[in-house]
Amino acid sequence: MKNQANKKIIFLSHSSLDVKLADSLFAVLTTFITDNHLNDYDVFYSPVTLNSLEKYSDNWKTEIECAVKKCEKFILL
Numbered sequence: 001m002k003n004q005a006n007k008k009i010i011f012l013s014h015s016s017l018d019v020k021l022a023d024s025l026f027a028v029l030t031t032f033i034t035d036n037h038l039n040d041y042d043v044f045y046s047p048v049t050l051n052s053l054e055k056y057s058d059n060w061k062t063e064i065e066c067a068v069k070k071c072e073k074f075i076l077l
Contacts, residue, residue, distance in 0.1 A: 011071035
């Protein structure tokens with residue numbers, strides 16, 4: 001995540017069955033953050049946030065664990 005240490009994290013968790021809803025919610029949240037200049041927030045959404053990491057690698061797992069521990073808000077679908 002970009003400048004993750006300085007941002008409040010909103011963690012978006014979902015089942016693979018809810019990927020369409022999660023994609024839509026991610027888009028709404030990121031647009032809201034951008035439109036309202038809430039630059040101190042970032043949404044952790046694994047398909048987007050972790051797209052550069054190899055799935056199921058230790059880095060992938062570690063990034064998710066860190067984001068869950070540090071998140072300000074947790075959204076569970």
